[in-house]
Amino acid sequence: MIWAFILLFLAAVAIGAIGAPPWGLFILLFLFLVYLFMFYYYQVLYGKNVDKIKNYLRKSKIPFYRFTYQLLYSNEAEAEKTLKHIKQKTAKNQACVMLFTKQKKYREAKVLLSEMKDNKFKCYYGAVISLLEGNQDSYTFYKEQIKDPVYVSWLKAEELVLEGNKNVAIEMLDEQIKHLRGLNLLSAVHYRESMTQE
Numbered sequence: 001m002i003w004a005f006i007l008l009f010l011a012a013v014a015i016g017a018i019g020a021p022p023w024g025l026f027i028l029l030f031l032f033l034v035y036l037f038m039f040y041y042y043q044v045l046y047g048k049n050v051d052k053i054k055n056y057l058r059k060s061k062i063p064f065y066r067f068t069y070q071l072l073y074s075n076e077a078e079a080e081k082t083l084k085h086i087k088q089k090t091a092k093n094q095a096c097v098m099l100f101t102k103q104k105k106y107r108e109a110k111v112l113l114s115e116m117k118d119n120k121f122k123c124y125y126g127a128v129i130s131l132l133e134g135n136q137d138s139y140t141f142y143k144e145q146i147k148d149p150v151y152v153s154w155l156k157a158e159e160l161v162l163e164g165n166k167n168v169a170i171e172m173l174d175e176q177i178k179h180l181r182g183l184n185l186l187s188a189v190h191y192r193e194s195m196t197q198e
Helices: 004-017 022-042 042-046 050-059 063-075 076-083 089-102 106-115 121-133 136-145 149-162 166-176 182-197
Strands: none
Touching: 042 050, 042 166, 050 063, 050 182, 063 076, 063 089, 063 182, 076 089, 089 106, 089 121, 089 166, 106 121, 121 136, 121 182, 149 166, 166 182
16 A cells, blocks of 8 residues: 555656646555555445455455454454454454454443444344343334434344344345445345354
């Protein structure tokens, strides 16, 4: 990535040296920002090919993305190693909650959730843990705060699985997967695969 900034610097110097108009520099910066978006965020936000999204996460220089891949498709030991490299506190706490939930360490996950600001992540994982623990009041409280229809549908799928209607949940996910992109698509595909393996 450093080479991209070096190229940007050299291009800016060249533009200045040849006396190009100031808008030339703005165009260069715009193109550079488009490149950064495509390189770092496109697959995660808008990718439609599951294999490309997985490959992007696996090779990513961003520890949180690598952690996500390892947690979903590799092994927990690798995910725990990568977790130590996540510097940003919010991302690290979210990663810990995801790991604890997968390991069924709900008490530890709830402690971290209680320290987080109210947001979609906190409400979703709070609802998931409450549902798995059988705490209906807490589950309803968290679920009512989630406005994202994708997350609400995943909770509905989990309810169906717990009620013994796994095939209905899989059909619901199959329909949803056609319209999802990025990490939401990858998560739904992984969730569906985990249902069929159980």
